[in-house]
Amino acid sequence: MLDLSIANQTLRSVPELKYVNADNVVRYRAIMRFFYQEYKRLRYWMKPEEVYTGVLEWNVLPTYTLDQCVSDLEQLEEWGNLASRHDGGRAATLEEYMKKNMQYLLRPYSIEIERLLETLEKVTGYGGSLESTLFDSIAEKLFAIRSMGWESSPEVALELWATLYDAFKRLHENAADYIASLQTAKAEEMMVAESFLIFKDRLTNYLQNFIQALQRSAYKIEGNLERIHESVRDMFLAQVVNTELDKPRLEETPSPDALMAELHQGWSNLHRWFLGNGVTPSELTLLERATKDAIARIVRSVIRMQERKRSGVSRKKELEHLGQWFARTQKLGDAHRLAGLTFGLFQTRHLQGEDLRHSDRAEQSMWDEAPTVRMLRSRSRKRTGKQDTEPVPENEERKRRERQFFLKRQAEEWEAIRELAERGRLRISELGTVSVQTRIRLLHWIGRCNSAPNHAFVTPEGVRVAMMNAKTKERTELISEDGELHLPDYEFVFALTEAARQAAVTTEGGT
Structure with a gap:
C-alpha cells in the first residue's frame, strides 16, 4: 500500500522549476545563477541593488532596470526559489524604516536546481569510467x-x-x-x-x-x-x-x-x-x-578494417618470392620448417581411422609412420556421374544395447546410493574398503557440500546429502581399491525426498 506521506512529498508539483521555462527566462536564470555563485562564496543574504549590479556586469541584459530586478525577485520569492526578510538596519528615519528594503536568500530547492543545471551544462556525452x-x-x-x-x-x-x-x-x-x-x-x-x-x-x-x-x-x-x-x-x-x-x-x-x-x-x-x-x-x-x-x-x-586494407593489395610478388624460396629448399624437413614459419598451424581435421603403429619408440617422427588410407568424398556440388543411393543405416540394435547399458548403470547407481542412504548417517572413518566408483562418488559429494552455502545438496535421484561437520579437524584414511586417501573425517546425513521415496517403491515393485 502506498504511503500517503511519501506520496504527498514526492509527487507534488514543483513550482521552483517554473523560472527555468518562464517567459523572461534569461532574467530569472541570470538572477538565480548570481545567487548560486555568491552562495558558493559563502554570501547568503543579498540586497536588490547587489543583485542588479552583479547581473549587469555579465552584459546579457543591456536594458535591464532596477525596478525590473525588484519585480523579478518578488516573482522568484512567490515561486519559492528565494526567501526574504526586511532590512531595517540602515534606516535613519521612520519613513526609511517603513520603506520596503528587502534582503533575499537562496532556498535549498533552488540550490539543488542550480547545482543540477551547472552539472548539465558540462555534459557532452555519457562520460563515466571503469574504476577497478x-x-x-x-x-x-x-x-x-x-x-x-x-x-x-x-x-x-x-x-x-x-x-x-x-x-x-x-x-x-x-x-x-x-x-x-x-x-x-x-x-x-x-x-x-x-x-x-x-x-x-x-x-x-x-x-x-x-x-x-x-x-x-x-x-x-x-x-x-x-x-x-x-x-x-x-x-x-x-x-x-x-x-x-x-x-x-x-x-x-x-x-x-x-x-x-x-x-x-x-x-x-x-x-x-x-x-x-x-x-x-x-x-x-x-x-x-x-x-x-x-x-x-x-x-x-x-579485424574488418584490416581485412579491408588487405583486400585491395596484390600479394603476387610476395607469393612468387615464397614459391622460389620453397623451390630452393633441398630437404623435406627444411620445407616443413619454412611452411610452419610462414603459414603457422593449419586448422585441424579429425579423420577416422585405425592407428596401426609399427614401433613403440616415443622419439619416432610422425613422418616415419605408415600412412592410413582413408577415402574422402568430394564436397563439390558438381555431379561427375551417376551415384548409387545408400540406404539409411539401421541403428535399432545399437540403440537397444545403449538403452540397456544406461538402465543397468542407473540401477547400479541408485542401489549404491540407497545403501548409503539407508544408514541415515555416515562417517568416512566407518567405511571399510570401498570401490573406485564409491570413492569418486564420496569425493563428488564432499566437493558439492563444501561449495554449497548450507553444506547440503540434493542428488538427481532425490537424496538430500548434508555435511554436518564441514570444518572438522579430525583426519581419517579412506581405503579404496585403487589406493589410500587421507582426508578430514566428514560426517554425512542422508534423507530421501518424496520423489525419491516414490522411485524406490516403483523400483522395488518392478523387481
Missing part, C-alpha cells in the same frame, strides 16, 4: 563490517556505510555511463575510422584490466555479503541510524523508522547488484557480459 579500485574498496569495507563487534563505536559504523555506499554508487553509475558511451552512434563511427587502430590498444587494455579486477574481487565481495548474517547487518545499520540521529540538525529530524527503511533499501540494492535476486542474473554479471561484448566489438571492428 572501487571493487577493492567495497570488498574491504564489507570485510570490516563482517568483522565488527558490538563494542565498535557508532562513528566507525557511519563512516563505513558512507564509504561503502558511495563507492557502490560511483561504481554502478560510472560503469553504466561508460558502457552506454560505447553503444552510441559516435562510438560506432569511431570504430570504423582508420584512426581507431591507434586508440584500440589503450581501450582494449582498459576494458581487460577492468574485467580482471572484477573477476578478482567479485568472489571476495560475494563471499563477504553471504557471510554477513541478518543479525550482524541489523546491528550495523542500527549503529548507523543512531549516529545519524545524534547529529545536531536545524531542519526537521527524520524518523528512525524512515531512516532504517532507507538504509535497508540501500543494503538490498547492494546485495541484489552483486548476488542477484535468485530469478534474474546480478547486475555484476550483466556488467561483465557487457564489457566482454564491448571488447569483442572492438576486435571485430579492427
Whole structure:
C-alpha cells in the first residue's frame, strides 16, 4: 500500500522549476545563477541593488532596470526559489524604516536546481569510467563490517556505510555511463575510422584490466555479503541510524523508522547488484557480459578494417618470392620448417581411422609412420556421374544395447546410493574398503557440500546429502581399491525426498 506521506512529498508539483521555462527566462536564470555563485562564496543574504549590479556586469541584459530586478525577485520569492526578510538596519528615519528594503536568500530547492543545471551544462556525452579500485574498496569495507563487534563505536559504523555506499554508487553509475558511451552512434563511427587502430590498444587494455579486477574481487565481495548474517547487518545499520540521529540538525529530524527503511533499501540494492535476486542474473554479471561484448566489438571492428586494407593489395610478388624460396629448399624437413614459419598451424581435421603403429619408440617422427588410407568424398556440388543411393543405416540394435547399458548403470547407481542412504548417517572413518566408483562418488559429494552455502545438496535421484561437520579437524584414511586417501573425517546425513521415496517403491515393485 502506498504511503500517503511519501506520496504527498514526492509527487507534488514543483513550482521552483517554473523560472527555468518562464517567459523572461534569461532574467530569472541570470538572477538565480548570481545567487548560486555568491552562495558558493559563502554570501547568503543579498540586497536588490547587489543583485542588479552583479547581473549587469555579465552584459546579457543591456536594458535591464532596477525596478525590473525588484519585480523579478518578488516573482522568484512567490515561486519559492528565494526567501526574504526586511532590512531595517540602515534606516535613519521612520519613513526609511517603513520603506520596503528587502534582503533575499537562496532556498535549498533552488540550490539543488542550480547545482543540477551547472552539472548539465558540462555534459557532452555519457562520460563515466571503469574504476577497478572501487571493487577493492567495497570488498574491504564489507570485510570490516563482517568483522565488527558490538563494542565498535557508532562513528566507525557511519563512516563505513558512507564509504561503502558511495563507492557502490560511483561504481554502478560510472560503469553504466561508460558502457552506454560505447553503444552510441559516435562510438560506432569511431570504430570504423582508420584512426581507431591507434586508440584500440589503450581501450582494449582498459576494458581487460577492468574485467580482471572484477573477476578478482567479485568472489571476495560475494563471499563477504553471504557471510554477513541478518543479525550482524541489523546491528550495523542500527549503529548507523543512531549516529545519524545524534547529529545536531536545524531542519526537521527524520524518523528512525524512515531512516532504517532507507538504509535497508540501500543494503538490498547492494546485495541484489552483486548476488542477484535468485530469478534474474546480478547486475555484476550483466556488467561483465557487457564489457566482454564491448571488447569483442572492438576486435571485430579492427579485424574488418584490416581485412579491408588487405583486400585491395596484390600479394603476387610476395607469393612468387615464397614459391622460389620453397623451390630452393633441398630437404623435406627444411620445407616443413619454412611452411610452419610462414603459414603457422593449419586448422585441424579429425579423420577416422585405425592407428596401426609399427614401433613403440616415443622419439619416432610422425613422418616415419605408415600412412592410413582413408577415402574422402568430394564436397563439390558438381555431379561427375551417376551415384548409387545408400540406404539409411539401421541403428535399432545399437540403440537397444545403449538403452540397456544406461538402465543397468542407473540401477547400479541408485542401489549404491540407497545403501548409503539407508544408514541415515555416515562417517568416512566407518567405511571399510570401498570401490573406485564409491570413492569418486564420496569425493563428488564432499566437493558439492563444501561449495554449497548450507553444506547440503540434493542428488538427481532425490537424496538430500548434508555435511554436518564441514570444518572438522579430525583426519581419517579412506581405503579404496585403487589406493589410500587421507582426508578430514566428514560426517554425512542422508534423507530421501518424496520423489525419491516414490522411485524406490516403483523400483522395488518392478523387481
